[in-house]
Structures are given as C-alpha cells and as structure tokens.
Amino acid sequence: MMRLLLPPLLLFTSLLLSQSKVDSLLHSLESLGEDSLKVQTYLRLTVEYNRIDHNIALNYVNKAQQLAKKLGLESGLAESIYRKGNVLRNINLYDQAMEHYLSALSIYEKLRNTREIIAVKTEMGRLAQLRSNNEVALEFYLEALSLTSQIGDKNGVARIHNYIGGIYKNQKQYRSALNHYGLALAQVEEINFKPGISACLSNLGSVHLLLEEYAQAISYNERAFEIKKETGDKLGASRVLSNLANVYSKKGQHDKAEKLYRQAQLLAKEVDNRHEVAKTEFGLADNAFHRNDYGQCIARANRIISELPYLYDDKLALETHNLLAKAYGAKGEFEKALENAVLYNRLSDSMYNGKILTVTNELEAKYENEQKRKEIALLAKDIDLQSLKLSKRENERNGIILFSLVLLVLATLLYNQFRIKQKANKKLRELDRLKSNFFANISHEFRTPLTLIKGPIEQLEQNPDETLSIENVKMIRRNTNRVLKMVNQLLDLSKMDEGNLKLEPTEGNVYKCLRAVAASFNSHAAQRNIDYKVQIPQTILWASFDRDKLENIVYNLLGNAFKFSEDGATIVFEVNFGQRGLFIQVSDSGKGIPQESLPFIFDRFYQVDGSNTREKEGTGIGLSLSKDLVELMDGTITVASEVGKGTFFTVLLQLQEIKTGADEALQTVKIEKATVLKTPYLLSKADIREIPRVLLVEDNSDMRHFIHELLIKSYKVEEAIHGVAGLKMAIDNPPDLIITDLMMPKMDGITLCKKLKKDVQTSHVPIIMLTAKAGMENKLEGLETGADDYLTKPFDGEELLVRAKNLIVQRQRLRDLFTNKEVQVDPKKVTVNSVDQIFLEKVLELLEANFSESDFGVPQMQKSLAMSKTQLHRKLKALTSEAPGELLRNFRLKRAAQLLSQKADSVTQIAYKVGFNNLSYFAKCFKELYGVAPSSY
Template sequence: MRRLLFLCCLLSSCLMFSQEKEDSLQLELRKAKHDTSRVKILHQLAFTQANTSRDKARESMLKALDIALKTDNDQLKVTSYNHYSNFLRTQSMVDSSVVVSNLALSLAKEINFYKGQATAYSTLGGSYWEKGNFEKSKEYLEKCVALASEIDDKIQIGNAYNVLGAIHTQTIEYTKAMEYYTKAARIFKEAGATRRYILILGNIGFVYRSMDNLDGAERYLLEADSLAKAINDQAARAFSSYNLSIVYRKRGEFDKAIAANLNAISIYKRLGNRKRVAFGQYTMGKIYWEKEEFQQALGYYQQALEISISVDDSVNIGHTHQEIARCFHKLNKNQQAKEHLQKAKAVADGIALDVLSMEVHQSLSQIFAEEGNADAAYTNLLAYTELKDSIYTKEKRELASDIEAKYQNEQKTQEIALLESDKKLQALQLNKRVNERNGIIAFSIVILLLAALLYNQYRVKQKANRKLQELDRLKSSFFANISHEFRTPLTLIQGPIEQLEQHPEEQLSQDTVKMIRRNSNRVLKLVNQLLDLSQIDEGSLKLEPTEGDMFKCLRAACSSFNSHAAQRKIDYRVRIPQTTLWAAFDRDKLEKIAYNLLGNAFKFSEDGATVSFTASYGPPGLEMIVSDTGKGIPQEKLPFVFDRFYQVDGSSTRENEGSGIGLALSRDLVELMDGTITVSSILGKGTTFKIHLPVEEIKSGEDPFIEKPSEYQHEISGSSAFQTGTDERDIPAVLLVEDNTDMRYFIKEQLIKDFKIQEALDGQKGLEIAKAHAPDLVITDLMMPKMDGIELCKRLKTNLHTSHIPVIMLTAKAGQANKIKGLETGADDYLTKPFDAKELLVRTRNLIAQRKKLRERYSGKEKPIDPKEITVTSIDQRFLEQLLKMLEEHYADGAFGVPQMQQALAMSKSQLHRKTKALTDESPGELLRNFRLKRAAQLLAQKADTVTQIAYKVGFNDLSYFTKCFKERYGVVPSSY
C-alpha cells in the first residue's frame, strides 16, 4: 500500500510539472508574432504533450506543419516535415513516416539544406529499421553520418549511431552494438542532449539484459531512470521500469519486478500507449506465473488480452491466449484451457506464426494425454513434431523442394527428349546429376554458414568476458597502486607527528618539517588529480577562462623545476618566447598539463639527462613540446600511455612510483580545452609529447594575475639523510635499503642514536654492501628499482657470507598474502606502511639482541658445540656442521690453522672471520683453540694419558703455551684439572 501511495504521489507531481511547462508554452505561443517562432514553440509543445497525451501532441505537430507550409520559408517546411515524420515513427506509423521523410528529403535537396537532409536520412534509417529492412536502414544511416560529419551536426551522427546499435542488437552482434551505443552516448553527453543520452543508457541496459549480464543491465537502466526522472521524461522512465522488471524477474526478485512493472504500466496508461500497457500486463502475468500464483497470473493475462484485441495486436493476442490456457490448465480447468488454445491456434494460422502453433499443439497433447484421450494426444503430438521439424529444418526442406521441382521438370523434359534422340536423353541425365550435386553443395554451404554464425556468437561472448575480466584486473591494479602511493607519504607524515606526540619537549628539525610539507603536498596532488578525473567523468569540470599572458604563465610553471634539475645535474632547457601572448585561457588547467608532463619527464630521466620544454604560437593556436632523453617507451605500449591507471612498468622493481593517472588527466584536460596531445618515443633515446591548444590571441590587455608559487613546486631537502662520512662508534651496524629519499631519511633519524647506518638506493647496491661489510641487520623496502626486497632477502638468506644477517622488510603492500610471501623468502620480520617508528626501533633492537644471545649461549665455557642452537637458517646450520666436522678431523694436527680452514671452506680471511664472529662470537683462531682445549679437558678428566701427551694429541706443540691457554679458560693448570 505504501508503495502504491508513493507511486501515486510521484505521478501526480510529474503531471503537475508537465502541466506547468505546457501552460508556459501555450502562453509563449499566444505571444509569438512570427511564424518561425510559432512553429518552434509548437514543436516544443508537442514534445511536452507526448508525455501526457499523444492526441494533443499530434494536433500540435499538424498545426506546426500547417503554419510552415503556408510560409515561404523552405527550411522551416523541411524542419516541420522532419519533426512530424519522427513523431509518426514514434507512434509506430512507419509507412506514413517514410512518406513524410521522403517529402522532407526531396525539398531539402532542392534548396541545398544539408541539415534537413541529414535529419531526413536519420529518420528514414530508423523507419526502415522498424520495418525490419536492415540493409536499407544501414544505407540511409551511412548517408546521414557522412553528411552530418561534413556540417558537424553531432546530434544527427549520434542518432544514426543509436539506430545502428539497435540493428546490431537485433542481429545478436552485441559487441558492435555496444561500440555504436558508446559512441552515441559520448556525443549526446558532450552536446548536453540529456533525453537522447538517457535513451542510449536504456539501450545499453537492454543489451546487457540480452547478454544475461543482469548486474550491468540494472546499473545502466537505473542511471537512465534517474536522469529521466530529473527532466520528467515519462516515456524514458516507462522504458527503464519495464526492462528493470524483466531483469528482476530473471533474478527471482519478484517484489521488485512487480513494483517496476506497475510503474511502467501506470506511465504507459497516462501516455495513452495501450500497446505498451498490454506488454506490461503480459509481463505481470509472467511474473505471477513464475511465482506459481496462477490465479493472479490469469487475471493479468486476461487484461493483456482485452487491450491487445482493442489495438489489434495479433502477435500478442495469440501468445496471450496461449498463456491463459496454461493458467487454466494449472487450475485444472482443461475445457477453458482447450478453448483458448484453439483461439491461439486460429491466430497463429492466420499470421503464419509457426512457433506459436507448435506450442499450442504441445499444450493440447499434454491436456488430452491427462484426460486419457490417446488419439487426440497423439494427433497433437504428431502435429507438434512436424511443426518443430518444419521450423528447425525449414531451409533444408525448402532446398529439398527446389531439388524435387527441378527433378520433375527434368522428367518431363526427358520424356519429350526421348522422342527426339537418345543423345538429348543422355544430356538431360547428365544435367540432372549436375543439379543434384549443386543442390548438395548449396545445402552444405547453408550448414557451414549456420556453424560460422554460431561460432561467431561464441567468440563475441568470449571477447566480452575477456573485456570484463580485463576491466576487473585494471581496477584491482589501480587500487593496489593508489594504496602504495598514499601509504609512503602518510608514513612520512605520521612518523614525525607520533615522535612529537611522544616527546613534546623535542622540536622537529627544519628538514623534517620540509619533509612533512613535501609529502602532504604529494597526497594533496593525488587527491586533486582523482577529483579532477571524477569531475571530468561526471561532466562537471568546466573551463574557467580569464585573460592573461600565456607565455608568462608557462615560464612560471617551468621555473618550478629549476632547483630539481640543478640537484640532479639535468640539462633543463626551456624555450618560451619572451614576448607576450595575451589570450583567454584557464590558467589552472594549463599549469596542471605542464606540471604533469614535466614531472613525468624528470621522473623517467636519469641524472645528467636532458629535459626540454618548448612553447610557440601560430595562427592555429599554442603548441607545447615536452621531451626528454630518458629510457623511452616500447612502441607496442605507446597506444596505452594515456589510459587511466596504466603503467609501462607494472613490476615491483619499477624505477619510479606512480598511480597511472597523470597522463590520463593531462589528456582529458587537453581535450576539455578542444586540443590534441600526441606522444612519440624511441626506446633508449627518449620520449616527446606534443600538445596543440586552439588559442586566439587578444591584441591588447593587462595580466590580472599575480605570480605565485605553484602547489606542485618540488622542494629539494638538504637533510642529513644525504650526508656522508664514517661512523666510528662501537655499536651494531644497520643497512637501510630504500629508494625513497624522504623515507630513508626518516628511518635513519629514528635509528641513528643506537646504530651505525649504512644506506643503499636499491636492492642491487644493498646486496653489494651486505657482502662487503656484513651489517648486524638489514632493513629493506619491498618495491625498489633493479632488485626488489623479496629478491634481495632471498639472495641474502641463500648466500653463505650473509645468511646469518636478520632482515626486516617494509612495504606499502598490505594484506596477509603479501606478508606470507615476504616471510617465505626468509625475512625475520615484516612491517606495513604506515608503521610506528618506535615499533621499528624495538624490533630492530630485539632481532640484534636475539643474535647476540645466541652467540653468548654458544660461547659458554662448558657448552658443547651444537650448530642447531646457533641459528634457524639452514645454510648457517650446514656451515657450522661442516666447520665442526673439519675441526673434528684436524684438531690433532698441530700444523692445521686458520689458513687451512680458509682453504677447506673456500672463504677469504675476512669472510671467514665475519661469519664465525657473527654465528659464535669467536674468531676462527679462537674457535679452533677452544675446540682443542675442550677436547684436552675431556681427555684429562678421563685420565687418558699424561698432560704432555694429551697436549700433543690435541695439536699443541708448545707445552707452556698449552698450559697458559688451559689456565685462562678453566682457571687451573692441566695437571690440577
């Protein structure tokens, strides 16, 4: 009840709005003094009345045509003819529409009125489409597109594309249909033709519905309904509601389906479109049939039948009789069911509707079988089988009939030829065989064509599925990239703030404040770009031109990169004329285009490369060229660089971060200014972007703008993160591998008090430093150029010289799967950005302390060597086992020392020293000496021999040195042990 009350209120408000507009137009009509104005107002009035009364709309159309024909204005006559023809087509009076359109076309050609010709071609194309003559429809529509393109009549081009989309929809070529509908939608949206845009959205929803993509259909139909509601287009709302009801019915959401269909029926009743009302009642019956509420379904089918009879819709009459019979059958009223089936059969026979006849015979066969009337059931089943065979093998039977006819002809000819000569008889027999062969070939071609059509339909569906999967992949990639883009600057903003919160008495350094400002500007830039893209999609981003000096604006924008170029030793060349180019332009959008393209050029250029910006003005407009000598873009990827969220290098080792929206935004802004942007690139030599903007110079004027620093200006910090020098403190060393300068500076500032910090810009450099200096711990980012964090961790943990070094991995990639992947490579800890700086410090201390405890545990005086207690890294365990086995074999050899250990283990002196020191807190010499002393203590405890003999047995050649070392370790001389 509430739903019905709401619908009533909504409809009454729409009626009031329509009436107000109609009254306003009537008032304007009475005030109009010229025939041209009166005709134009009558056309608007007819369009408004079409939402409430088709009869009134037709009356207004005829009145406008009558006024136009009485004038000497031939263009006005053509326009009126075209409006009336289009109105007739919407009323399903297609033949009359064709006649009127031809009158318009003939007169338009006489007076060379190209716009009138294009409109007539468009209407004729739509009319022949409704008549089912697709070839002729395409012919007229192609003429319309060609002529409308010459005169830049985008509305008629969009109308033609719409009908072409409808043609391909009916021929089940959904990919082509969507291509045309998309083109039409773009044209209507840019032109502000809201009603036509709504129509296209509804058609796209219909295509999705036909492809059983119910979610896509619902999305487009709801958008169309929302826009139609805003402008009170009742016909469009009825169309959307009717199709939504079918979508909901297919989903099994019957309540939604009923509400949507009731809304459509109500609107069609008010518009006087009884045929559409019948469709709505029929669909309502289908809904209740699927709900198995057969009595309710019967009621709606009977209403549909009554209206279909009144509008003489034979097809719907036949199908409705069939559905009513099915309801009576379910309600065990077989007599009434049979009566309606006979009526459906009569309609089907009258209009040669074989499919309906087949369904009628099938239903009759079932009813007679249930009643025990086997003869009648068999008769109808036989008729059903014959019709089914007739429908699905029609082409085959027609071909067979042709062959049979030819055969009969040949037989008669043969009889006549027998009287003439045997030679003619042989020729006729040969001709018969040739015809039979041709018939078989023709039949085979038909079969092959059908197979090709089915295969093509399958390929179309597969292609559509692949496109949807690619769209999902792009969305997922975008969210991953944008998350990474936000997490890094947020970490660099959040960290110092937390530090200040924990230690309010400590002030932030100037470098830290600048770092916070840089990263907050970076976040703001990302947000602004996303908002600009959103506004462009919605069509709400508009140009705000003001007069000013364009060259001065560009010089200011380009100067923002001077300090950045100087720091990186980049040859930055700016060629902008020193003259004044006074014009009306949108300063903000021009600056954004320049910033994005220059920022991109600097980002993908190596230090010492060349970046240039050139601006010039000619009569066509302003031309800008941005080029660099960077690594370039592969030719196969050039067509995609302006696509949103696309990145040429999508791997985790890409050289530069990015969200993939900068170039897309630049292109959209250029197109908003009616300009063009192109790109060319040679791999390894660089990339060039060319922008052309249609600008008209104003000869005089003054610049109202005051130069101000741009929000995109990049600050270069001289922070301590880039300082070099040697740290001589006796504290643990930490290797920091991070490509982001600010992040590296921030982490270093948190750890510098407790640890010596070594820095590396990428994973490859980090691996070299780790091998050369063996730090106590490595902190690495996951995504870095040249070698990512996962590969770095893997190489550290599988290298004998570095496998003992604990690793902490930092990343902006959140999620359990990414964490597990990092830990599987051997990382000892894993932190997600943004992270707590104090947490990083504590985890670093803990990991280094754990390694220290393991070494202390091993170095206990009486603790036997057990490699499994030193480290959990398998490569370290194998190294210790190999080392202990070697000591066990050679400890008695007095000549065996550190050089022999180096040779046996294939390690240099410094490598062996770092490895044993890290794992056991003992140098190789100390390890060998202590092993011999422990073995001597075991032998002394067992009284296996004299002290002198035991000293020689464990590899000591100097008895006094043995006694000294033994006393230092055990506190007593060997003889007293």
C-alpha cells in the first residue's frame, strides 16, 4: 500500500505530461493563420486547461467561438459552445452550462452529426444527474445509449453505462449499479481504453463499499489508482484516493483514512474542482465524527453547507445534514440536531420517493418561523446600514476614478506626442542612412560593369588593327545587359513613385513566358553545380498579362536565389494556376534571412547586414521593385526564411484564364508548323569524309542550325525535323550517334528512344537526349528509356562535343574488345543493352554450332538470323567492326588457334575441323591474324 502514499510523484508526473501538451499546442499556435486549424488548436487548449485553470480554459474557448463564427464554421462553432458548456459545468454554473448544451445540440442536429449529438446528450444527462434530477438524466442517457449502440462506439457505450450505474447507486439500488458498471468495464477492456477502465474500477469499488464488501472495494480502487497514476489523471486520482479513504474509515482505520482524505483533497484543490474538494471535506468530517471529534466534524460539515449553493449536489447535502444531525446530537445540542434531521428527511424523501413530505409538527413550524422572522428583521437592518456605507464609499470611489482617468488621459496624450516625434526622427535618420548607402552602392554597381565595357573598347581604340576576341564581346554584352537592367529598375522605381507606371497587358501564354525566364538560369546553375528544379505545367495558360513586369518579378526572385546560394545548393522554381490565381514559388537552400530582418526586406534600399561583400548584396532595390510590381498587378508576395536553411518566396497574381485565346494559340502554332515542315527530314550535302555519322533529330530550326555548326567539323551530320522521320532514317541507315530533342511533334524523344533501343537494327546506337526539362524526375525518365546521355537546355556547346566524342569512343572500345585475338568473348562486355547482348549471343551460338561445316557461310547466317544481307552487315559492323564474312572467318581461326595451342591434332586436320578446305588459304589467313604460320604458333 506504500504506492498509495506517493501523490507528490503523481502530481509531478501529470503536471509534466499536461504541460508538455500545452507547450506543444502553444508553440504550434504561433505559426497558424486565422483558419479552421487554429479553431481546433484553441479547442484542444481548452480541453487541456479545463483540468488545470478554468479561467484560461474559458479564454481559449471564447477565442475559438469568435473565430469559428467569423469564418462561418458551423461545426467549429457548435464544438466551441459544447466545450464552453463543459467548462461552465466544472465551475458549477449549471444553468449556463445547460443553455450552451442546448444551443450546441441544435446546431449538431441541423448538421446531422450523430457522434456529437451523442456527446452533448450525454453531458446533459451528467448535468441533470449532478443536480439530482435523475429522471431527466436517465432519459438523456437512454437516448444517447441507443444512438451509441447503433454506430458501434464501445467506449461511448461504456461511458453511458457508468453514468446510469451512478443513478442506481444514488437510489441505493446497488446490484443494478454493479450490473451497469460491469457492462461498462467489459466494453472498455475489449478496446483496452485505460482511462475508461480506471473509471469503471473506481465505480465498482464505491458500490462494494456501500455493500460493506471491503476487500473487493480496496482491490478495485487500487487497480484504478495504478491506471490514474500511469495516465497522469489528477482529478481521477483524487476520487480514487477518496474512495479508498471511505473504505478504511468504514473499517475503523481512521488514521489511514484521514491521511488519504487529505491527499485526495490536495489533488482536488490542485485542479480547482470545488465539488471534489467538498466531497473530501465530507470524508474528513465523517472520519472526525467516528473519532468522536465532534467539534471538527461540525466545523467541516458547516463549510460544506456554505458551498452547497454552488455545488447543486442534493446527495452531498443529504449526507451532510445527516452527519450534522448525528454530531449535534452527540454534543447534546438537540435543537440543531432536530433542524438538520428535518432537512435530511426532506431531502431523502425528495431523492428516493419523488415527493417532499412534511415531517415537522405545528410547534416545530412555529419555532422555525419565529426564528426566521427574527433573522430576516436583523438582516434587513444590516442591509440598510451597509447600503448607506456602500453609497458613501461608491461616491468617493467614483470621484477618485474620474480624477485618475483624467490624469491618465493627459499623460497618455503627452507620451504619445513624445513617441510620435521620437519615431519620426528615428525614421528620418534611418531613411537618410539608407539613401547614403544606396548611392554608395549604386555607384559601385555601375562602376564595375562600365569598367569591363570601357577596358576592351580602349584596347580596340589603341590597337585598331586587332579585333576583339569572342570572349571580350560576350563580356561586353553581359555587362551592358547588367547596366541596362539596373537603369530599367531605377526608371521603374521612379515611375512607381510618381504613379506613372501602368500595366500594359497583352494576351499570351503565361507558362511559355515563365519557361523562357527560368531557362535563362540553366547555364548558370550548371556552372555552379546547383540543383535547379523548374516545375511549370506542360500546358498552355492563355491570359492577358504584362509580360515585361512579370519577367522582371521572376528575374529578381531567381537572381536573389542564385546570388545567396552556395555552389551545389538547391533552387526550386514552381508555378501553378488555380481558382485564386497564378501561384509562383521560388525557394532555395542558401544562407537564409534572419527573423529580425524579414519585415524589412521589401523596404526601399534595405539590405540585410552580413559577412558578404556589398557587390554580392546589390543595391537593395530588387525586392522592393518586385513587391511594387506585384501590388500593381493586384497580387501579393510573401517570404519565409530560416538562417542556414534557405528562403521561400510566394507570389499570388490575379489572372483570368482565356479559354478561347488558348485554343486559338494552339491552332496558330499548328498552322505555323505546318507551313514550315515541308519535308519530314533534311539531309546534308554529300559528305565523303571517313568520319563518324551523327543523326540530329530536332524540330526547332535555330537549334538544328546551332548544333549542326558545332558538329560539322568532326562528324557527318544528317538532320530530321521530328521523331517519325528520325526513326525512319535511323532504321534505314543506322548512324554512329543520335542526338534528339525530348519534345517534338508527331513523336517525342522518349518514344523515339524506346523504339530505337528495342529494334535490333538500332539498339546499339548511342543516344544523347536534349530537353528543357531540368527536374531530376525528367532526367531519370529520359535515362530509363535507354538514352546514353542527357543534356539540359541551354547547354554548353563544348560539353555536347565532349559527350558525343566519349560515346563514340566508348562504342569503338567495345568493338575492339570483340576483335581481340582471344577466343572467348563475353557479349556482356561488348554490349550496353539487353537487345544487343541477346543478338550477339545468338550469333555466337550459330557460329559455334556450324563453324566446322565448310559449306556454312554468310547466306546461311542471314537465313538463320532472319535478316537481309544489308541489315546483317550493318548490325555486325556496328557491334564488332567486322563484316559477317570476316566474323565467321576469324571465329574459325580463333578456334584453330585454340586447338593448336592444345596440340589437339596436326595443322592439316585442325584446318579441316574448323571448316577450311584450302590449306594454303588457311595458312595465309592465320598468318594475317596472328603474325605467324600455323605450324609455328
């Protein structure tokens, strides 16, 4: 039983568990906007604080009710009213609690929410039971039990059986009470619901106590206490300790009983439950009576009587008056004993017979009336005197309050004037500092590109016979664009300040515009090894928008992301369109922005202080301009950031999709392409150079021209303008390398790649796939189709040349491996895909089975492999660098070398065994391959 004497441990544990939940909820509350999730968080805080501090619980439930009403959330409003009823019931405001339950029930019935209807009716039954209105309580319970059984809620069924058992216990029908408590216990044990199990055990223990079955009562309550301690339920633990104390009191162990009552009362006060405090006080009073300490018994009982108006507990009132009657009788104060006995009889008849019976005679009635008349007269005099004093005090108080208010208003006005002046001065000083920094920074920003432009031009002026290198020309162009961009930003800011910057909307494809802007950063991302992900729907969004301003916004956001991200970081550009408009999101894994700086990053000239140089931080106008442009377009821009983890910008623009415009645009594109695509593929002029052939499959003429100029010095280049033409050209005459775009009319690059890799005639040809899709999933999709390499547009020309060369050299190395003089060749080492491997294995099996037959030749190979002479020649030449006849002859020679090295037979016999009929021809071929005569091998 020592574990029952450790309530401080239980208090500490439960406090930690409860506080942990509260802290978690309060932390999440800070980041929530005004939505349904915040309403639910308020309600969860209400439930937690209902066991800790009822005033705080009321505060949160009121906030939940106001927000739910503001958002028009009927279910949230109903739950708020219901939860408020629970709090009001716990602070004994029973009438107000019932009003809230009825209001919540009305909303839930309208919403047809069965579970919540059950919950509200159950609580209404509990409230009626607390007020000893057992008939009404039982009616509510039976309605709730019927609904709960229908939906199969075992825990709900158990809870209602517990409440019904409580009614029978109050009516002294103990066996019926045990039956209902037993039914409840069976339900919660089936689902292993510990709070419910502990409640049922405690209830069973209380009934066994009334039946004087003390051993069962102690056993049930001890089991219940273990669960209460495990779950951290302070109020429940208080009730269980009180029940145990009752048992020991009945057994005559009054010292142990008093100790348990005091521990139970401490827990009840901790959770501020007046009803439970009063019950433990009754236990202490009853225990004092049995110890013959009648004075303490009467004092404690009278404290309970003073609390009864707030408790509405007729049963507790009944027991208290009965105890007072016995205590006064024991002390010899028979008049007070009689008074309490009468009250006890009245309450007892009311509770158990349903009627109020007159149990006093005429003398008793006259005595009581006289006493009451004297008390009323005395009370009236006291009230009059108190009223006069109160009126005088109120007048004095009102004068003091009025004078204090006047002083407070004057002090507030003076303080506000001082603060406004101080804030204005501080703002002017800050603006002056920002402007000074801006002009210093802008002069630096202009000076650097102007120097890079001026330098090469001066060199050209000093040496007119020389020409500028292409790198210098590119450098001049880059820095000219840089200066132009800054000038345009400054002009836009000036126009914005003067109110002259207007929207100039035109109809167009929004997604196409954004793809073009995003693509301009691809090369920069590749150079710095940045994982740059662009997620734009592959559809058309036709709308009326200001192209220049939209591009300016996106350039600034992406430019900032790249500027403040380290090499190897991740940057994501995502675009979506929905009912609210166009969503643009730019995120990076860069250095992040400190929380104290976030409110100011859209301010003009503002720059976040840090360890980076000014040049890297720029002029401080990019984000300000972006915000102004977004607001000009009736949009919003927000930012979230964490130092060391990165920054997340979100832009929402109000755009209306033009359905007819999109259809017309699609038709226009198709018409334009129809006029351009006159032939399915283009052939270069005859090229007689002995160099590798490259097939270029690309629908964009400018891109074809650019790649053709890159490749033509090192390769023969053939061109096809879509996937269907490219497939036909590749099958008719397989090239050494294929370069294809991913998105093309008629057949895209992925489909083309799949068909080429599955066809035995082209499966050996390496493929480089070009695409504007930069996401990792797109790269994986391209490589999974069998593409040997993958390049994202825009790409570096030198990089394309190097990758093409590597693939052709790699293929040549595989051919060299096959033509090695070693006899054993593994097709897995010679091929790069399963189609080629299967084909080569089939060829080797055919040669192995027929090499010794002198009449077996190329025609027989064609027939066995079901291929034409041309197809077989091209395929074997591509895989092995040997024509079919060479392959057969060298296979026989390699087998002959193997037999000769093993001294299996004479040279003549071995020649015949490997299919040679002419010995001189055999010797000549063997010497050409191995450099020695067969006899000397």
